[in-house]
Amino acid sequence: MQKKRSNDPFWWTLFGAGGTISAFFIPVHVLLFGIAMPLGWISVPDYETLLQLAQHPVTRLYIFALVSLSLFHWAHRFRYTLYDGLMLKHLEHYIFIFCYGSALAGTVITGVLIWTI
Amino acid sequence: MSTRYERYRPTSYHHKMSIFWWVKRKPYMLFIIRELTSIFVAAYAIILIVKLNALKQGAEVWEALLVSLSGPFSVTVHIVVFIFVLFHSITWFKLAPTAMVVKIGKKKIPGSIIIAVNFMMWILLSGGIVWILLQ
Structure with missing residues (x-):
């Protein structure tokens, strides 16, 4: 029933x-930064260490x-x-633009942040 | 107004379906939950953007964010996110053999091995992240 779109393989x-x-x-990130560090199970790396880590090309x-x-x-x-x-x-076009548009916006923001950090 | 009799002839038949069609059966429910895990994946991506921004703004902004993310509300939210992203990981790796067929020569590698390799890689990569952050 579903019509095949030519750009679907890309998405x-x-x-x-x-x-x-x-x-x-993602699970390990959530566990470490969202749960283990706030609850004090492990210590939070200091600001300088994290900033240096974030600036590493990899x-x-x-x-x-x-x-x-x-x-x-x-x-x-x-x-x-x-x-x-x-x-x-029936709202196909709006949903399409909302979903991929949001993802694209997030990508651009992340790109700028990661480039200038 | 036409008085001529016309038979009611709908050109197509649309069965009205409840938007909660997936509640009635467990496999449908699990399917929808699996699809909805993507919301939690995206939510965490947004949290990462917020953290990245705070890190860029400087030590003070970063420390303030850490304080606001250490309260019981934030931890509860993260526990919920954690449960859903775990569900995503498990269902994703279990479906891996459907998405990729690996062959050695002419022999197809059994799906169970592909799943096992994915789970082992998951553990190794997670261990790698822990190692980097705990140094």
């Missing part, structure tokens, strides 16, 4: 890459890929969840 590739990188790395690339691809992963999944779950297929 699917971003979705797949984002799904993989987020599956590998870290820049890693953070950029992690944030951007995770957003595109969301965009693709959320788009189809709205289509099928909430049955909003």
